[in-house]
Each structure stands twice: as C-alpha cells, then as structure tokens.
Amino acid sequence: MLKFIITRIISVIPILFLVSILVFLMVHFIPGDPVINMLGMEAQPEAIEATRERLGLNKPLHIQYTSFLINILKGDLGTSIRTKKPVIQEIKDKYRYSLILAIGGTLVASVLGVLMGIVSAIKQNKFWDNFLMVISLLSVSTPSFFLALILILIFSLFLGWFPSIGVYSWRHYVLPIFALGTQSIGLIARMTRSAMLDTLNQDYITTAKAKGAPWFQVVFSHALRNAMIPVLTILGLRFGGLLAGSALIEMVFAIPGIGRLMIDAVLTRDYPVIQATVLFISVTFVMINLIVDILYSIVDPRVKC
Amino acid sequence: MNTPNEILRINDLKTKFFLEEGTVFAVDGVDISLREKETLAIVGESGSGKSVTALSILKLIQEPTGRITDGEIHYRDRNLLDLSEKEMRKIRGNEISMIFQEPMTSLNPVFTIGKQIREVYKYHQGLNKRAGNRKAAEMLDLVGIPNSEKCIHNYPFQLSGGMRQRVMIAMALACNPRILMADEPTTALDVTIQSQIIKLLMDLKKEMRTAIILITHDLGVVAQLAENVMVMYMGKAVEYGDVKSIFHNPYHPYTKGLLNSIPQINDDHDRLKIIKGIIPSPFKLPAGCKYATRCDDVMDICAKKEPAYQEKENGRKVRCWKYTEGI
Structure with missing residues (x-):
C-alpha cells in the first residue's frame, strides 16, 4: 500500500515538470516581443532594454527556465503588470475561494449523484428511476450560469434565504456551490446507475444474498464498492473541470476567485498572472488526480498489483 | 409435514420467468425429498431447471422477472414460501447454503x-x-x-x-448448515482440480452432518458423491432413484441417453454417442412429453399427452409412457 502511494507520488514529478515548462514557454509562444507587449508600442528603446535586462529575458532559454523554476519553488511568481503587486499575493485568497467552490461542487455532485444513481438502479424502470433520470438529464443540460441566475431569483430574491453576491460567510457559498455542482450531479447519477446495475447482476451479489446478507449490506457494501470504481475516475476529472469552469459562476456571484482573476488577466494581457493561474489550476488538477489514484487503490485492491 | 429424518420436502414447486418473449416454466412441478445427511444429485443438461430449483429453495429468484408461483418447500417444520424475507435471511448461509458454479x-x-x-x-x-x-x-x-x-x-x-x-x-x-446446495461445483475447474474438489466434498460429507443437493451434469461426479439421483428435463423431474439403480437400470429414455453419452475407455466406436436433437425452445414446448421430440422410443401418445410421474419399486419414480400400465 505505502509502496504504491510512493510510486504514484514519484510518477507525478515528471508531469509537474512538464506543466512548469509549458507555463514557462507560454510567454514565449505569444506573438510579438513580450517586453513590447508589456510596455506598449510607444515605449523608448532604452526602457525596453532595461526591462529586458531586469526580467532576464536577454539570457538563453534554459537559464531563464531555471531561474523561473527556482523562483516558483521560492514562492515568487513575479509581479502583476496591472496592479504591480506580487502575483502570489494576488492569487492566494482567490485560489482559496475557487478551491472551496470546486471542492463543495464536487462533494454536492458526488453525494447527490451517487445517491440518485443508487436509488435509480434499485428501482430500475420504475417511477423513481424514470423520475430521477429526467432530473439528471435536466441537470446535465442546464448551463451553470443560467442555473445560477435562476437560483438567485428563487433563493435570494423571492425567498431571501441566501445572499446572492460576495463571500462573507458560509451562506454565501451555498448558491454558487449548487450552481457549480449541479451539472455534474446528472453525470455522476447516470454513471452510478449503470455501474450499480452492472454490479447488482454479478455472481458475487447472489453469493452475498445466499450468505444471508441483509439488503442494505448487499447494496451499500457489496455492490456500491465495486460500482464506485468507474465513478471515482469521473469524479477526479470533473473536479478539474469545476475548478477551471468556476469563472462563470464567480462572475455571476461576484466572487473574487481564480477563474475571474484568470479572465481579467487574459483581457489585460497580464502575463505573470496568467502563468500563475494556469500553474495553480494545473497543479491542483494533477494533485486531485493523484488523490483519486490513491483512493482507487483503496477501493479496488487489484489496482495495487 | 416432513416424515422423520426428512429435512426437506418440496411439493409441486413451480418457478416461472416472465420475459418479453413469453413465460418460461423454468421449474414446472418438481417434488424433492431429502433426508438428513443424504446426498441427492440433480442431473440434467443446461436449461433443465436445476439451478433455478436451488435458487428457489433459498428464495433468491430475481423478482419481478422470476417468481415462485406454486408449491411448498418444507424445511424441517416450516414452509419456506410462507417465511418473510427477514426469516429467510436467518436460513440463508446458516441452515441452507450454496456453492456456485463460477469461483472466478x-x-x-x-x-x-x-x-x-x-x-x-x-x-x-x-x-x-x-x-x-x-x-x-x-x-x-x-x-x-x-x-x-x-x-x-x-x-x-x-x-x-x-x-x-x-x-x-x-x-x-x-455455520455448519443442514443443507448444502452445490451448483456445478466442479464444472468451471480443470480436471485435476475437479478431482481434488470432489475428494474434499467426499471427506467433508463424512465429517459433517450436512445433507447435500448436488447439481451437475457430470455423471462421474454423481457416481462418486450421490446416494440418490433426480433427472430433470425441461423443468420437470423425469426419473428418480438410488444411484445404483439409475446407473445400472435406467428407465427413462433421457436417462439412458445421458448414460450412453459417457465415453467408454474400451469402446471401439469412432464416434461418441449423443442424444439426437436439441432441447426445445422454452417458449414453444411440445404439448405431450417434453422429451418426445428427441426420444428413440417415441410412441403415438407421447406427443399428445404428458405422462404422469409414477412411483415404481424401491422408491423409484419415472415420468414416461413406456412404464405406464394400461394405455
């Protein structure tokens, strides 16, 4: 077990290297001279030279990359062109908001989705199955920003239960998390349903029943454990989607998250911030999938060997 | 009510599957009597209703597709078909347990x-x-x-x-069950492992008080393990008797066919003997004897009327017009 986890962690290192190289090269892929892009067309040649010198852009690529990497490890992601503040400061709080949204969305989607999938599978082709599958179809096909507006309309404007903008207390997170997670509910419900139907027809389920296992044990222990294997994979991938896709929701709910920061940075060509946000989102994605891999091996012992 | 020593008595068990193509009479009026420590073999080809009989005893037929529609299953003093799911759970794996075909x-x-x-x-x-x-x-x-x-x-x-x-x-x-049902316990294993498992079952049979219902189509296994044999064809019992009589003096043409299709080591025929034809579609069963379409000794009456399951000497039973007197 421990050996498996260590191997997985080690295998992540090359991926992180690749991510850092791509993020580093981003600036060089952008058409035109990055310094002119930064300073504008009218800048004096002396100023351009000075900035180039200051940023180290006149050095060979591999030297630039090395210092880029060392700076990242030291926690220095450069300075925002727009606000002139260190990027790490800009990004820290915003990352936290987005992470809470993504984790919350994933939790909501997995808990509700898995429960819906289980109920559908045990009530196959009966009323509850049809009902829940219609709900899940609705949830998959409703765009999150649209759902966000509807939620604000109902729960903020009409009922006044939850605030509609900002992040000042846990109540502020409720609507954005639901708006973000709902699309994945349907997806996970359908995955769980088909995986459960498959496992419930397996021979070992008959064995469990023949042992005298109560209904609850058969469904939630014997069947669900096996059905979770494909669902887990989807869950890990969805999390990355929710983290990167939270920009729309952050816009609607006026949450200063990393998604919004990234869009603002793209619009104002704030390259250090773009680099940092991409780096943060990619690294989070890699880490979450590492965790999923480890969970995988706990759920399915065959994975370890 | 069960007679002394009788641990399981099944009367007229009927299990049906309601499929889109029609209703399948998987078990169609089977009677079984099992004494304590007895080993009863249920023999028949695939689709004859052997496994469904065993699953019916544990009430593990998948509803709503399948249902036990008729009959009684008396285990000790109770009719299992009257028990609630909760009471059945106390019996499954504890008093009656089951081994399945596919260990994989x-x-x-x-x-x-x-x-x-x-x-x-x-x-x-x-x-x-x-x-x-x-x-x-x-x-x-x-x-x-x-x-x-x-x-x-x-x-x-x-x-x-x-x-x-x-x-x-x-x-x-x-849990040291009173009845062990083994559904083709050796079929999925290769031959050397098969004999090990059979030997294990024989040893365990001596040690434990368990009665065994052995479901198989391997007559070699039957000969080694069983005391009594019930032959099933298309959901019905066609012959019953002690293992010696069945092997040496089979009545029913189907039983004879099964025994004849065992290859003999000193046989100089080039071809294996087979039972001609295939089992009829469960949706289009013949009106009379279900085996009439494949039987070598078929008579006029066979296709028209189903023969009764009749008792013969030494507790043997057979369902065949050939052994019905006064027709």
Whole structure:
C-alpha cells in the first residue's frame, strides 16, 4: 500500500515538470516581443532594454527556465503588470475561494449523484428511476450560469434565504456551490446507475444474498464498492473541470476567485498572472488526480498489483 | 409435514420467468425429498431447471422477472414460501447454503477472503472481526487451504480457481448448515482440480452432518458423491432413484441417453454417442412429453399427452409412457 502511494507520488514529478515548462514557454509562444507587449508600442528603446535586462529575458532559454523554476519553488511568481503587486499575493485568497467552490461542487455532485444513481438502479424502470433520470438529464443540460441566475431569483430574491453576491460567510457559498455542482450531479447519477446495475447482476451479489446478507449490506457494501470504481475516475476529472469552469459562476456571484482573476488577466494581457493561474489550476488538477489514484487503490485492491 | 429424518420436502414447486418473449416454466412441478445427511444429485443438461430449483429453495429468484408461483418447500417444520424475507435471511448461509458454479466471479473482488467468510459469522452468530477471522482461518484449514492465517488477508484475484472454490466451500460450510446446495461445483475447474474438489466434498460429507443437493451434469461426479439421483428435463423431474439403480437400470429414455453419452475407455466406436436433437425452445414446448421430440422410443401418445410421474419399486419414480400400465 505505502509502496504504491510512493510510486504514484514519484510518477507525478515528471508531469509537474512538464506543466512548469509549458507555463514557462507560454510567454514565449505569444506573438510579438513580450517586453513590447508589456510596455506598449510607444515605449523608448532604452526602457525596453532595461526591462529586458531586469526580467532576464536577454539570457538563453534554459537559464531563464531555471531561474523561473527556482523562483516558483521560492514562492515568487513575479509581479502583476496591472496592479504591480506580487502575483502570489494576488492569487492566494482567490485560489482559496475557487478551491472551496470546486471542492463543495464536487462533494454536492458526488453525494447527490451517487445517491440518485443508487436509488435509480434499485428501482430500475420504475417511477423513481424514470423520475430521477429526467432530473439528471435536466441537470446535465442546464448551463451553470443560467442555473445560477435562476437560483438567485428563487433563493435570494423571492425567498431571501441566501445572499446572492460576495463571500462573507458560509451562506454565501451555498448558491454558487449548487450552481457549480449541479451539472455534474446528472453525470455522476447516470454513471452510478449503470455501474450499480452492472454490479447488482454479478455472481458475487447472489453469493452475498445466499450468505444471508441483509439488503442494505448487499447494496451499500457489496455492490456500491465495486460500482464506485468507474465513478471515482469521473469524479477526479470533473473536479478539474469545476475548478477551471468556476469563472462563470464567480462572475455571476461576484466572487473574487481564480477563474475571474484568470479572465481579467487574459483581457489585460497580464502575463505573470496568467502563468500563475494556469500553474495553480494545473497543479491542483494533477494533485486531485493523484488523490483519486490513491483512493482507487483503496477501493479496488487489484489496482495495487 | 416432513416424515422423520426428512429435512426437506418440496411439493409441486413451480418457478416461472416472465420475459418479453413469453413465460418460461423454468421449474414446472418438481417434488424433492431429502433426508438428513443424504446426498441427492440433480442431473440434467443446461436449461433443465436445476439451478433455478436451488435458487428457489433459498428464495433468491430475481423478482419481478422470476417468481415462485406454486408449491411448498418444507424445511424441517416450516414452509419456506410462507417465511418473510427477514426469516429467510436467518436460513440463508446458516441452515441452507450454496456453492456456485463460477469461483472466478462468485467471490467479491474488492473484499479479502477473511472478510467474505467472516461476514457469514457476523450475520448469523454476531461475531466480531477478531473472532470471525479466527473461525474463518479454521474453516480454511478444514477445506485444505495452506497458510490459512495469511490467506484471510488475500483478495480473490490472488488465488487460483481451485483455491477460490475451496474458499466458497469454506464460506458455505461456515455455520455448519443442514443443507448444502452445490451448483456445478466442479464444472468451471480443470480436471485435476475437479478431482481434488470432489475428494474434499467426499471427506467433508463424512465429517459433517450436512445433507447435500448436488447439481451437475457430470455423471462421474454423481457416481462418486450421490446416494440418490433426480433427472430433470425441461423443468420437470423425469426419473428418480438410488444411484445404483439409475446407473445400472435406467428407465427413462433421457436417462439412458445421458448414460450412453459417457465415453467408454474400451469402446471401439469412432464416434461418441449423443442424444439426437436439441432441447426445445422454452417458449414453444411440445404439448405431450417434453422429451418426445428427441426420444428413440417415441410412441403415438407421447406427443399428445404428458405422462404422469409414477412411483415404481424401491422408491423409484419415472415420468414416461413406456412404464405406464394400461394405455
């Protein structure tokens, strides 16, 4: 077990290297001279030279990359062109908001989705199955920003239960998390349903029943454990989607998250911030999938060997 | 009511499957009587209703597709068909247990062997993990698994097919059941492992008080293990008797066909003997005797009317017009 986890962690290192190289090269892929892009067309040649010198852009690529990497490890992601503040400061709080949204969305989607999938599978082709599958179809096909507006309309404007903008207390997170997670509910419900139907027809389920296992044990222990294997994979991938896709929701709910920061940075060509946000989102994605891999091996012992 | 020593009595059991294509009479009026410690073999080809009979006894027919529509299953003093699901759970795995055909797929791949055996003790004796593990290891010793202490921490994929079938047997015998139903326990195994498993079952049979219902189409296994044999064809019992009489003096043409199709080592024919034809579609059963379409001794009446299941000497029974007097 421990050996498996260590191997997985080690295998992540090359991926992180690749991510850092791509993020580093981003600036060089952008058409035109990055310094002119930064300073504008009218800048004096002396100023351009000075900035180039200051940023180290006149050095060979591999030297630039090395210092880029060392700076990242030291926690220095450069300075925002727009606000002139260190990027790490800009990004820290915003990352936290987005992470809470993504984790919350994933939790909501997995808990509700898995429960819906289980109920559908045990009530196959009966009323509850049809009902829940219609709900899940609705949830998959409703765009999150649209759902966000509807939620604000109902729960903020009409009922006044939850605030509609900002992040000042846990109540502020409720609507954005639901708006973000709902699309994945349907997806996970359908995955769980088909995986459960498959496992419930397996021979070992008959064995469990023949042992005298109560209904609850058969469904939630014997069947669900096996059905979770494909669902887990989807869950890990969805999390990355929710983290990167939270920009729309952050816009609607006026949450200063990393998604919004990234869009603002793209619009104002704030390259250090773009680099940092991409780096943060990619690294989070890699880490979450590492965790999923480890969970995988706990759920399915065959994975370890 | 069961007679003394009789542990299971099934009267006129009918299990049907309601499919889109029509209704399948998987078990169509089967009677079984099983005494304590007796080994009864149920023989027949695939689709004859052997496995469904066993699953019906445990009431594990998948509803709503399948349903037991008629009959009585008297186990000791109770009719199992009158029991609630909760009462049935106390019987399953505890008093009546079952071994399945496919050891590869019958064990849950994500749980350790120990947990899967331990569960039986948890449900029926309320044992905790430690006590359960100890008993599980004892059972593994009993079925001849080396290193039982280590094996309880293994997962099914780490064991061979033969070992897994031993685990299944250990699991089924964990609570010392009164009846063990073995559904083709050796079919999925290769020949050397088959004989090991048969030997194990023979040894266990001597040691334990368990009565066995052995479901198989392997007549060699029947000869080694069983005392009595019931031959099934298309959901009906066609012949019953003690194993010696059935092998030496079969009545029913189907039984004769089955026995004839065993290859003989000193036979100088080039071709194996077979039963001609195939089993009829379960949706289009013949009106009279179900075997009439394949029978060598078919008579006019066979296609028109179903023969009755008649009692013969020494408790033997047969369902065939040839042995019906006064037609």
